[in-house]
Every structure is written in C-alpha cells, then in structure tokens.
Amino acid sequence: MKVKELVEKFEKFAPQSIAMDGDPIGLQIGSLNSDFHKVLTTLDVRPEVVDEAIKTGADFIFAHHPVMFHPAKNLDLSVPQNEMYANIIRHGITVYAAHTNLDFADNGMNDWLAQSLKLKDISGLVPGYKEPVFRLTVQVPNVYAAAVRMSLVDAGAQVDRREFTGYTYQIDGTVYFIPQPGADPTIGQAGEPNEVEDARLEFEVPQRNMEQVLSTLQDVHPLNKPLYNVIKLEDKFHQFTMGRIGSLENSMTLKEFGELCKKAFNVKGLRIVSHNLNQKVQKVAILGGDGGKFFPLAKKLGADVYVTGDVYYHTGHDMLAAGLPVVDPGHNIEKICIPKLAEMFTNWSQDNNWGIEVIQSQINTDPFTFI
Ligand SMILES: [Zn+2]
Numbered sequence: 001m002k003v004k005e006l007v008e009k010f011e012k013f014a015p016q017s018i019a020m021d022g023d024p025i026g027l028q029i030g031s032l033n034s035d036f037h038k039v040l041t042t043l044d045v046r047p048e049v050v051d052e053a054i055k056t057g058a059d060f061i062f063a064h065h066p067v068m069f070h071p072a073k074n075l076d077l078s079v080p081q082n083e084m085y086a087n088i089i090r091h092g093i094t095v096y097a098a099h100t101n102l103d104f105a106d107n108g109m110n111d112w113l114a115q116s117l118k119l120k121d122i123s124g125l126v127p128g129y130k131e132p133v134f135r136l137t138v139q140v141p142n143v144y145a146a147a148v149r150m151s152l153v154d155a156g157a158q159v160d161r162r163e164f165t166g167y168t169y170q171i172d173g174t175v176y177f178i179p180q181p182g183a184d185p186t187i188g189q190a191g192e193p194n195e196v197e198d199a200r201l202e203f204e205v206p207q208r209n210m211e212q213v214l215s216t217l218q219d220v221h222p223l224n225k226p227l228y229n230v231i232k233l234e235d236k237f238h239q240f241t242m243g244r245i246g247s248l249e250n251s252m253t254l255k256e257f258g259e260l261c262k263k264a265f266n267v268k269g270l271r272i273v274s275h276n277l278n279q280k281v282q283k284v285a286i287l288g289g290d291g292g293k294f295f296p297l298a299k300k301l302g303a304d305v306y307v308t309g310d311v312y313y314h315t316g317h318d319m320l321a322a323g324l325p326v327v328d329p330g331h332n333i334e335k336i337c338i339p340k341l342a343e344m345f346t347n348w349s350q351d352n353n354w355g356i357e358v359i360q361s362q363i364n365t366d367p368f369t370f371i
Contacts (some may be wrong), residue, residue, distance in 0.1 A: 001354050003060055003094050004032035006039070009348055012156065014098055014105035015208050018129040018240045023100045028067040029085065030094030036060035041341040042361035043334055045095060047084045049363050054091050056359055061088075062345070064109070064337045066097040102337065103288065104128045104240040106160040112336045113288050114244040116264040117307075124241020125285055125301065126294050131238040133159055134210060136203045138217060139227040141187065142172060145199035148220055152201075155216035156209025159238050169202040186222055205230075206238050243287030243294060243308075245301050251282035254325050257305060265333040269370035273316045274325035281305040281325065288334045292319075292326075299324045309333065332366035 007027075019025050028045070040058035042049050045067045053061055067085075077083045088095060102108045114122050136157060140148045153166045175198040179185040188194035205213050210230075217226055252260070255277035261270060284305055285298035291308035292315040298306040299322055306324055309331035319326045338360045345358045 001036065001356055002032070003027075003030070003034050003036055003096065005354075006036075006060075006062075006345065006348070006356075007032060007096060009352075010098065011101075012208060012212070013344075014101040014108055016101055017208075018104045018131070019099065019101040020128075024066045024068060025097055025099045025101055028063075028095040028097050029088050030092075032094075034059075034092070034094045036094060036356070038357040038359060039345060040359050040361055041338050041345070042363070042365070043332070043337055044365040045084075045097075046363070046365050047080060047087070049361055049365065050084055050087050050091075050093070052361060052363055053093055054087070058359060059091075059093055061093055061095045062341060063095065063097045064099060064102060064334055064341075066099055067095055100242070104242045106240070109288050109334060109337055110242060110244045110286065112340050113265075113286050113307075113333065114246055114284075116336060117246075117260065117284060117286065118249065119244065119246030119284055119286075120249065122244050122246035124239065125243030125245050125287055126241055126297060128240045128242055131240065132207045133233050133236045133238055134205045134207065135231045135233055136205050136210075136213065137229050137231075138201045138203070138221070139175075140199055140201060140221060140223075141175075142197040142199045144222050145170060145201060148217075149201055151216055151220040152203055152213055155213045157203035157205045157213045159204045159206055167204065171200045171202075173198050173200060186224075204233070204236070243285060243291060243298075245283065245285040245298065245303055248282050248284060251280045253278050254281055254305065254327075257281050257284075258327055261307060261327050261329050265329045265336075267329050267333065267370075270327060270329040271311065272325065272327055273311060273319045275320070276325075279304075279325065288336075289331055295319050295322065295324055295326060330366065330368065332368075335365075 036059045038058045039060040039062050040053045042063050044065050045063045075082050077086055149168055158167055175196045178193050179188055179190045181190050183190050187196055254274055258272050281304035283303050285303035286307040287294055290310035292311045295306050307327045311328040342358045342360045349356045
C-alpha cells in the first residue's frame with residue numbers, strides 16, 4: 001500500500017489546514033508514493049526509535065512531533081540528528097508527522113487526554129480554524145432514501161458532533177413526470193405519466209468531506225444524474241479547537257487531582273503551580289504539550305485547574321498571581337497518541353482490507369527522569 005493512501009485518510013480526520021501557521025507538519029522524510037507494509041506509531045522520532053523501526057522492519061514512521069524543529073545547516077554525519085536522518089534514508093523509511101493538526105482534531109490528541117481524566121461535558125479551549133460548512137440537498141426516490149442517507153453520512157456528510165452523529169433532515173414529497181418516447185427511465189414507462197414517492201434529504205457537509213460525499217452520491221444514487229444542490233452556509237462553520245475543558249465527576253483536592261493525573265498519564269512525578277494543595281477542583285482545562293501561554297483562557301472559561309506541560313518559571317508566577325492552579329505532568333503525556341493512532345490505523349486497515357501491520361513504539365522518549 002502507498003503511504004499517501006493512509007495519509008489521505010488521516011488528513012480527512014486531521015486536515016493540514018487546521019494546524020497552526022508555520023508548524024512543519026506532513027511528510028518529513030521520504031516520499032508519499034512509497035509503498036509500505038508496516039507502520040510504527042511514535043510520539044517522537046529519535047535515533048532509538050529509528051533503530052526500533054529498523055529492527056522491527058517498519059518502513060513507515062508516523063509521529064506526532066515533527067522531526068526537524070531546527071533546520072539542518074549541513075549533513076555532517078558526526079552530528080547525531082544528521083546521522084539519524086541518514087539512517088532513515090539509508091533504510092528507505094518514510095516519516096510523516098501530524099502535530100498541531102492532531103492537537104486541533106475532533107477526537108484527537110486533546111480528547112484522548114481529556115478522556116484519560118474521565119472528564120464530562122467536554123468542550124473546546126483554544127479556538128482555531130473555522131471550516132466552511134455546506135448544505136447538500138439531495139432528491140431521491142423514497143425507497144432508496146435510507147440507503148442513500150446512510151452512505152452519504154458514512155462518506156462524511158455530517159458535521160462532527162460530540163454527542164450525536166448522523167444528523168440529517170428528510171422531507172417526503174411526490175415527483176410527477178412523463179418520460180418522453182425514446183427515454184430509458186429507471187422508473188416508469190416512456191410516454192406514460194408517472195408519480196414517484198420521493199424524499200428530499202438535507203445534510204450538513206464540512207468542506208474537507210465534500211469531494212468524497214459527491215463522488216459517493218454518484219455511486220449510490222439510483223438515477224444516472226442525481227438531483228442535488230450545494231449551498232455554502234454563511235452563518236455556520238465547524239470550529240476546530242485545541243485543548244479541552246470539562247468536569248470531573250466529583251470535586252477533589254488539588255493534591256488528589258495531582259495523584260489522579262500521575263495515574264491517568266502514567267508519570268512518576270509532576271509539578272503543581274499552587275501553594276494550597278487542599279483547594280477543591282472539579283472543572284478541568286487540559287492542553288497537551290506546551291500550553292502555558294493559554295492559561296488566561298482556561299481561567300476565563302471557569303477552570304478550577306489547568307493541566308499542561310513545559311510550564312516556564314515566570315509563567316508559573318503569572319498563573320499563581322491569577323489564582324489558577326496548574327498541574328504540569330510534562331510534555332511526554334502526549335505518548336497517549338502511540339496506542340490511539342495505532343488503534344485508528346488498525347481499524348482503518350481492517351475496514352479497508354489494507355493488509356498493513358501496525359506497531360507501537362516501545363521506546364521511552366521522555367528526556368527527563370524523576371528521582
Ligand atoms: Zn507536543
């Protein structure tokens with residue numbers, strides 16, 4: 001299978017357009033036209049991970065963090081980072097990274113993290129890309145309506161909703177027509193007046209799914225030339241967000257919440273920005289990675305506590321002054337993407353008979369050790 005087939009499917013879920021400007025996402029090393037048979041999911045691409053890929057025969061590395069955060073100024077192979085690039089190329093491995101597009105995706109990185117804490121009533125924290133939404137209206141003989149509706153919803157004719165899916169609207173009506181002599185109608189006889197019980201289906205389709213939805217419509221609609229129209233909705237868009245905010249089932253002390261985070265994220269230690277570990281918390285904002293600068297937003301949205309990584313000393317002072325306790329379990333909690341991406345690719349492979357192998361990196365890429 002070609003790398004680009006998996007990438008195209010992935011980018012329906014986490015399009016490049018929703019990433020932060022300047023984030024070096026996408027193909028990192030190799031070619032999208034390469035064939036692969038075994039993909040390795042990882043948080044980081046480090047020399048140990050590349051060795052792991054070589055040892056396990058993985059020819060595609062799918063990572064969260066981009067590989068070249070600092071551009072290479074030469075290819076001097078005594079530099080470990082450069083030797084790693086060379087090793088990747090020598091072994092014909094393709095490397096792809098989904099970074100802030102995975103952070104912003106619906107049911108992506110930040111939902112995985114929020115689910116680890118069993119948060120309820122989850123909504124978005126940092127607004128990002130507003131994706132245009134279209135209304136698709138399709139006319140179809142009534143007996144085919146259910147089949148067409150299900151196929152189009154499967155193809156992406158729905159705006160992602162957290163609590164329900166498959167939202168469509170149907171109006172039943174009657175179509176009157178007379179096929180002219182020489183016509184070859186799917187329904188009725190040439191020259192005879194006909195009445196067909198008909199349905200008009202309405203869908204909301206996010207821009208990224210439009211092409212797939214219209215090609216599916218051509219495939220599943222019983223008429224050669226399906227009747228449909230598409231209208232861009234000026235007052236509606238799909239808002240992608242990074243970070244999540246939600247509530248714990250029960251309130252607990254900050255200390256208890258810290259313990260919960262250690263367990264949920266499988267970390268040996270974490271830092272808490274607060275001098276009062278006995279204060280109660282219930283509403284939790286969380287943003288994987290380096291999210292210190294977004295703390296005012298968490299505060300504004302009423303979070304009792306904010307969970308994010310890489311909190312800087314002086315930002316910690318600002319958080320303390322603002323009265324928002326912060327739990328910093330480190331950047332490495334994003335390792336949750338390793339099993340989650342693997343699970344997603346495995347499901348896609350089964351559903352589409354890709355026949356690929358999916359493996360999860362076992363390497364600990366956290367540079368820090370707690371003592
Ligand atoms: Zn990160």
